[in-house]
Amino acid sequence: MTDTADVIVIGAGVQGASLAFHLASRGARVVVVERSVSGAGATGRSSGLVRVYYDLLAEAKLAWVSYQWFGDWDARVGGACGFMRTGFLWIEPASLADRLRANSASHRALGVDSRVVGPAEIRDIAPALEVGEEIAAYEPESGYADPSMTASSFLAAARDRGARLMAGTEVTSIPVSGGRVTGIRSSRGDVDAPVVVDAAGAWARGVAALAGLDIPVDVWRHDTGYLGLTDAVARPIPVVIDNSRGMYFRPEGSDLLLVGLEDGSEMGGSPDRETVTANPDFRATAAERLVQRVPGLAESTFRSAHAGQDGLTPDQRAILGQAGPDGFYLDCGHSGTGFKTAPAVGLGMAELILDGAATSVDISPFDPGRFAENRPLVGEHGEELIWR
Ligand SMILES: Cc1cc2nc3c(=O)[nH]c(=O)nc-3n(C[C@H](O)[C@H](O)[C@H](O)COP(=O)(O)OP(=O)(O)OC[C@H]3O[C@@H](n4cnc5c(N)ncnc54)[C@H](O)[C@@H]3O)c2cc1C
Structure with missing residues (x-):
């Protein structure tokens, strides 16, 4: 039957x-x-980033409704989603301040706790970060989940x-x-x-x-890696999308840092390719950018790196x-x-x-x-x- x-x-x-x-x-x-x-x-x-900041309001709205599920998981779904409220920074060069301010304001209008912070406040929020003439949208209630x-x-x-x-x-x-x-x-x-x-x-x-x-x-292929964190890196470390340097990173528990790059993703190819290995130059590129942003990572090493694949639209x-x-x-x-x-x-x-x-x-x-x-x-x- x-x-x-x-x-x-x-x-x-x-x-x-x-x-x-x-x-x-x-x-x-x-x-x-x-x-x-x-x-x-x-x-x-x-990588499990949970934030509301998007350039497109329709996407921010979906993220905001979803955020309320992540924050109230047991009552709504049951079990666990592993949500960690670390705070979230979206860093941009000062030249893109107008766009960042406009986006953050539209997220605040939805009810999101989002504000624009300058270099001094970024350093207060994330003392490990080296910051130049940059600004960020800060969401203290965002973080990551599993x-x-x-x-x-x-x-x-x-x-x-x-x-x-x-x-x-x-x-x-x-x-x-x-x-x-x-x-x-x-x-x-x-x-x-x-x-x-x-x-x-x-x-x-x-x-x-x-x-x-x-x-x-299309098929989008993206590498991520984990570095060990030493005491040379000041805590706390929030989730960071670093648009100035084309990468993102977040803590994984207390001893690891997860990193991914915005560029260098492969577009196209088979969805059935292996994903156990990262591109040969991923570790070196990620390490170079990370150390510029987080100098305390100079002594850290990669514990692992691999790829993942998702469907990508135009x-x-x-x-x-x-x-x-x-x-x-x-x-x-x-x-x-x-x-x-x-x-x-x-x-x-x-x-x-x-x-x-x-x-x-x-x-x-x-x-x-x-x-x-x-x-x-x-x-x-x-x-x-x-x-x-
Ligand atoms: C490395 C990486 C990092 C990411 N980081 C983030 C992040 O920080 N924040 C964020 O919001 N998003 C992130 N994403 C994106 C997010 O993870 C994906 O958009 C999301 O997981 C997609 O879920 P899905 O269920 O659509 O697809 P998938 O999880 O890929 O599930 C699709 C499933 O379909 C099954 N399938 C395929 N063909 C068939 C078939 N013929 N018959 C039966 N089953 C089939 C597959 O086996 C697979 O399990 C990331 C993605 C990657 C790859």
Whole structure:
């Protein structure tokens, strides 16, 4: 007998897990199909930054709604997401002060605790940092969380509400009849459903092709590494996106520092490439920039470095909504920033699927049609794409 569901979610990363949780909380019968295990994709390699600062207000709104989930996890979801409230600095050269001030003001208008700080205050907040003529947006309540833990507690809560997870199961085709999806075929049998969601991260383009749809989602490859922290580095260390020097870093517990670069990411290639190794020059480039910003790191060494891959769109923003055959939805193209928004995206996508429109959050700016219609999303006060 063929299995049936109301909604099939392809991919059990943090996005698929969040969507499954929100759908199951509304009483939908959900099956999540995952070719490997949760966390096998971008989620398991994510740096886990949780902040609201974005150039695009629609994204800041999703991050702000999601932030409230991270801060109240046990009551809303149960279990743990590993949220650490370290504070967050977005550092820019003084020449970009107008844009930074405008963005921070728009975040304050949402209710976010965000303010603009100059060099002296940056040094007070983060005494290890060497700061020149720079300014930062400061969010004292932001920090980082554990992406794998977040996904698995969303999945556990979804299963408590009746969702089923088919792990180790690859979706191999998405049948369409009369212009509408009818379910999936997989390495472990068929499931019939009137709704199928592509939450397949770096594999999203291939999954959409199974439904006859071509989507502009490329593979984005990004290296991160961990350095040991010695007493030469003054604490506390907040989460820092250092746009002046093209990198970000954050503490991992008390003894490690996680670093990633904004440039040098590879665009394109196979989503199935190995991710155990970082680019050969990653460690040297990251170390050089880090020591300029945090001189106390001069004696630190890398403990490890590796890569991760996500789906990247032309405007480096997610694709959320219905596209292709009726009943086929996209929750993908999260472009290296889709961890912190997962709680709100899942909420909005569940409303779109079950009610025909998202009402708790606005996901309409991320509509799949914008690329064909040449309407890329651009920050209200100007921007440069974060991944270069
Ligand atoms: C190195 C790195 C650092 C990042 N840092 C941050 C950060 O600090 N903050 C932030 O907000 N975001 C960050 N991101 C982005 C964020 O992690 C991703 O946007 C997010 O995890 C995407 O989740 P997902 O569920 O869409 O995809 P994934 O986690 O990739 O999950 C997709 C799943 O689909 C499965 N799948 C694929 N094809 C099939 C198939 N045919 N059948 C069944 N299953 C299939 C895969 O096995 C995979 O588990 C980072 C990403 C990377 C790679």
